[in-house]
Each structure stands twice: as C-alpha cells, then as structure tokens.
Amino acid sequence: xxxxxxxxxxxxxxxxxxxxxxxxxxxxxxxxxxxxxxxxxxxxxxxxxxxxxxxxxxxxxxxxxxxxxxxxxxxxxxxxxxxxxxxxxxxxxxxxxxxxxxxxxxxxxxxxxxxxxxxxxxxxxxxxxxxxxxxxxxxxxxxxxxxxxxxxxxxxxxxxxxxxxxxxxxxxxxxxxxxxxxxxxxxxxxxxxxxxxxxxxxxxxxxxxxxxxxxxxxxxxxxxxxxxxxxxxxx
Amino acid sequence: xxxxxxxxxxxxxxxxxxxxxxxxxxxxxxxxxxxxxxxxxxxxxxxxxxxxxxxxxxxxxxxxxxxxxxxxxxxxxxxxxxxxxxxxxxxxxxxxxxxxxxxxxxxxxxxxxxxxxxxxxxxxxxxxxxxxxxxxxxxxxxxxxxxxxxxxxxxxxxxxxxxxxxxxxxxxxxxxxxxxxxxxxxxxxxxxxxxxxxxxxxxxxxxxxxxxxxxxxxxxxxxxxxxxxxxxxxxxxxxxxxxxxxxxxxxxxxxxxxxxxxxxxxxxxxxxxxxxxxxxx
Numbered sequence: 001x002x003x004x005x006x007x008x009x010x011x012x013x014x015x016x017x018x019x020x021x022x023x024x025x026x027x028x029x030x031x032x033x034x035x036x037x038x039x040x041x042x043x044x045x046x047x048x049x050x051x052x053x054x055x056x057x058x059x060x061x062x063x064x065x066x067x068x069x070x071x072x073x074x075x076x077x078x079x080x081x082x083x084x085x086x087x088x089x090x091x092x093x094x095x096x097x098x099x100x101x102x103x104x105x106x107x108x109x110x111x112x113x114x115x116x117x118x119x120x121x122x123x124x125x126x127x128x129x130x131x132x133x134x135x136x137x138x139x140x141x142x143x144x145x146x147x148x149x150x151x152x153x154x155x156x157x158x159x160x161x162x163x164x165x166x167x168x169x170x171x172x173x174x175x176x177x178x179x180x181x182x183x184x185x186x187x188x189x190x191x192x193x194x195x196x197x198x199x200x201x202x203x204x205x206x207x208x209x210x211x212x213x214x215x216x217x218x219x220x221x222x223x224x225x226x227x228x229x230x231x232x233x234x235x
Numbered sequence: 236x237x238x239x240x241x242x243x244x245x246x247x248x249x250x251x252x253x254x255x256x257x258x259x260x261x262x263x264x265x266x267x268x269x270x271x272x273x274x275x276x277x278x279x280x281x282x283x284x285x286x287x288x289x290x291x292x293x294x295x296x297x298x299x300x301x302x303x304x305x306x307x308x309x310x311x312x313x314x315x316x317x318x319x320x321x322x323x324x325x326x327x328x329x330x331x332x333x334x335x336x337x338x339x340x341x342x343x344x345x346x347x348x349x350x351x352x353x354x355x356x357x358x359x360x361x362x363x364x365x366x367x368x369x370x371x372x373x374x375x376x377x378x379x380x381x382x383x384x385x386x387x388x389x390x391x392x393x394x395x396x397x398x399x400x401x402x403x404x405x406x407x408x409x410x411x412x413x414x415x416x417x418x419x420x421x422x423x424x425x426x427x428x429x430x431x432x433x434x435x436x437x438x439x440x441x442x443x444x445x446x447x448x449x450x451x452x453x454x455x456x457x458x459x460x461x462x463x464x465x466x467x468x469x470x471x472x473x474x475x476x477x478x479x480x481x482x483x484x485x486x487x488x489x490x491x492x493x494x495x496x497x498x499x500x501x502x503x504x505x506x507x508x509x510x511x512x513x514x515x516x
Contacts, residue, residue: 132412133485134494135492
C-alpha cells in the first residue's frame with residue numbers, strides 16, 4: 001500500500017475550510033463506526049467465543065450432579081452476564097492514539113485472589129478449571145465428613161464459599177486426617193474415594209480466554225466499519 | 236518408525252531442561268548411602284533417605300556431568316556418561332572401579348558385574364546426585380510425584396512458508412507448569428526456567444537411535460548425542476520467543492496441597508526447514 005503521499009490542492013480559503021470540515025466529519029464517522037462495531041459486534045462475538053470454550057468444559061460437567069455448587073453449568077448465565085458487564089464497564093476508546101481497550105475475565109472474580117468470597121459468587125471456582133488441578137480431589141460435604149469423622153471437627157470456614165455445603169480436599173490430605181482421638185479416619189470403611197472423587201481433579205488447564213482470543217479475527221469487522229464510513233453510513 | 240521434527244524438538248527441549256539446566260542448581264548430593272542387595276531384582280538398591288524420593292516419576296540419579304554455569308553453550312549438550320557423580324564403595328571404604336558395575340539411574344541401583352559381588356568387593360555404599368525436581372512430559376494427572384515438579388506440554392502449533400523460496404517455519408507453543416513446595420521456591424524455579432529460555436536457542440538432538448537412558452534405566456552406551464542435520468546440512472535449531480512467566484495463586488484455605496505454589500511459563504518456539512516434503516525425517 002502506498003504511504004506518505006502528499007497531494008497539493010489549489011483551493012480558496014472557503015473551499016479549504018469546507019474540505020477540512022468534510023475530512024473531519026468523515027474521520028469522526030469512521031471513529032464512531034469503529035467504536036460502534038466494536039461495542040455491538042466485536043465484543044459480543046468475543047464473549048460468544050469465550051462461551052464456546054466455556055462449554056468445552058461440558059464433558060467434565062456431565063459427571064457432576066446438577067445441584068453441585070462446583071458445576072459450571074449452574075453459573076453459565078451468571079458468568080456471561082459478568083463478562084458483558086465487564087465489557088461495558090471497562091471499554092475505553094482513546095481516539096487520539098486509536099487504541100481500544102477492554103478487560104474481560106478480571107482475575108479476582110475468577111478466584112485467583114487468595115480471599116474467600118461469599119456463596120453467591122461461585123465463579124471463584126473457575127480458577128481450578130482454567131489453570132487445571134493436578135492430583136485427586138473430592139467435594140466433601142458436611143454429611144460425608146461426619147460419616148467418616150463421627151466425632152465432629154467440621155469447620156464451617158473450610159472451602160471457598162461462605163456457608164457452602166462442602167469444600168474441596170485432596171485424597172492425600174483426607175487420608176492423613178485423624179479423628180479427635182488421633183485414630184485414622186474411617187474413610188475406607190464408609191465411603192469409596194472413586195465414588196466421591198471430583199471429575200475435574202487431575203484435568204489439565206483449559207484457558208478459555210486465550211483460546212477465544214486466538215480465534216478472534218477482528219479484520220472483517222474493521223473493514224465493515226471502514227466501508228460504511230466511506231459510504232457515509234453510520235453504524 | 237517415523238520420526239518427525241515435532242517429536243525431536245519436543246524431546247530436545249525436555250532433555251535440555253533435564254540434562255543441562257536442572258543439574259546446574261537443582262540436584263542434591265547424597266553421600267554414604269547404604270546399598271542393600273535385592274535377590275528378586277538381582278541388584279544393589281540404594282536406601283531412599285532423602286525426600287523427594289528419587290524413584291518417583293521424572294527424577295532418578297544424574298547421569299551426565301553437570302554443565303558448569305556460564306558454559307551453557309547451546310551447541311554442546313552432554314553426550315558421555317558421568318564419571319564423577321556416582322561412586323560405589325565396598326565394606327572397607329575402597330572405591331569400586333566403575334567398570335565393575337552398571338548404574339540404573341532411574342531406580343537408583345547398582346548392578347554388580349559378578350551378580351552379588353565385584354572384583355573390588357561387595358558394594359555397600361554409594362554417593363550420587365539425585366534430581367530434586369521432577370521433570371514430566373505431560374500434565375501430572377491423578378497421582379503426581381511430590382513437588383517440585385516441572386511439566387512440559389507442547390500445545391498448538393502451525394507452520395508458515397518462508398517469504399522467499401521453499402521451506403517452512405514451524406511455530407510451536409509450549410507451556411511449562413511449575414509446582415513448588417513454597418512460594419520462595421516457586422519464584423526461584425520459575426525465574427531459573429524463564430532465564431533458561433530467554434534469548435536462547437537449543438540444538439535439536441537426533442534421538443532416532445535412542446535416548447541417553449535405556450528403558451531399563453541404564454546408560455545407553457551407543458548414545459552419541461549427534462545433532463539433527465537437516466536437508467541443507469545445517470544443524471536443526473530451536474529458537475525461543477515471547478516467553479512469559481506467571482505465578483498462579485490457587486487458594487485452598489488451610490489445606491496443604493500440591494497446587495498451592497504454582498506458576499506457568501508460556502513460550503513460542505520456532506524452527507526452520509528447507510523443502511516442501513512431508514515432515515518425516
């Protein structure tokens with residue numbers, strides 16, 4: 001493509017001012033169109049790509065009970081709404097530099113921060129699925145715990161959801177636990193680990209955001225915005 | 236069997252970490268370790284006195300001489316079996332000549348030339364260097380070895396033509412997952428591995444005639460470590476770019492867990508090859 005071409009036009013002062021106004025208006029229309037297409041089409045498309053990758057977790061979801069709080073199928077709508085809200089809240093178009101910025105998948109809501117969160121934000125569980133979880137884990141409920149440890153020792157603070165009905169624990173850690181009298185736990189007599197083992201344990205990472213970004217092709221959207229601007233059409 | 240460039244490049248990266256990078260700082264010297272004869276396996280086995288256990292997946296004993304830091308030249312990966320890392324002694328403390336035994340580096344065992352003894356006496360003690368870090372070629376899975384672990388995964392890759400002439404550029408994505416025993420160890424290991432890729436390239440070694448260790452853990456005496464030579468008689472090289480390191484904080488509350496101190500390094504590795512034939516070598 002040719003660059004740095006200088007064209008000299010012989011115009012009157014009035015004609016020059018008119019051309020300048022036309023060019024400024026055209027440029028503004030182009031910028032408006034780009035902003036509009038990014039907001040209306042690119043970001044929803046990117047969110048759809050993230051959700052497509054989110055749904056790839058489904059083969060693992062199928063092994064979880066429908067009412068299991070760690071089942072991402074239960075949070076699909078919440079997750080998508082959160083992404084859409086983030087896109088709205090963080091969208092920046094710096095017209096001087098031509099840079100568009102938008103943050104999707106901010107890490108604290110995905111559970112990367114060390115702090116526990118309340119029970120209505122189960123999305124903190126996403127970190128385990130995005131980054132993978134090596135080893136063998138089970139979702140231990142209070143009932144299960146009390147079956148194995150009849151003398152108690154259940155701690156409401158365990159886990160990542162406040163007031164959650166259970167928490168995640170590794171097999172090694174669980175087997176090492178003793179009861180109040182220091183006796184080994186009765187796990188093997190009461191429950192089979194294979195029956196309570198979390199289907200996501202030992203699964204490798206699935207970075208749904210990077211995968212989506214790799215699949216995103218923004219060029220056709222920008223071409224559409226440019227063509228519309230050339231035709232004087234506002235998107 | 237067909238060998239492709241992808242396989243040899245993936246193997247070369249893993250061997251390079253295992254045989255060049257980790258022995259510089261991430262091995263442990265164990266001395267005066269008692270040997271016990273196992274009649275079932277017909278070998279002298281070292282007691283596991285240090286943890287993590289060298290018998291675990293991805294560990295074992297060091298089988299090359301450690302490359303001295305600062306001389307980590309990409310074109311000279313080690314080829315000859317160690318001569319100073321393992322020392323076997325008899326009951327009187329005399330050193331048994333290495334020609335009188337074979338080392339099983341995977342299991343940490345000595346196979347004496349005379350079965351239960353050697354011309355220099357019965358092996359009773361051994362000194363060796365063991366891998367502190369387990370290096371795995373895939374995601375650790377259900378039953379991982381103890382931390383620290385480095386797991387190397389080759390991910391998506393693609394190829395593109397050169398701008399001029401025939402030939403292809405292969406662009407491969409790698410993720411290196413690090414599992415440590417503490418946050419400080421995670422930081423050390425992560426930066427160590429990061430720096431081992433930063434502004435570097437490695438030669439691709441021709442493993443078509445075998446790897447340094449045999450399947451049974453003994454050293455492959457026919458191993459030459461020859462570099463892979465491509466169609467144009469150039470050595471095959473593997474370049475690294477866009478290396479990123481990221482600690483991963485996964486909260487397990489009060490639970491002690493292998494996933495607690497993690498990080499990952501992602502990088503793009505690329506190589507060039509002439510010709511337009513299939514990628515079989």
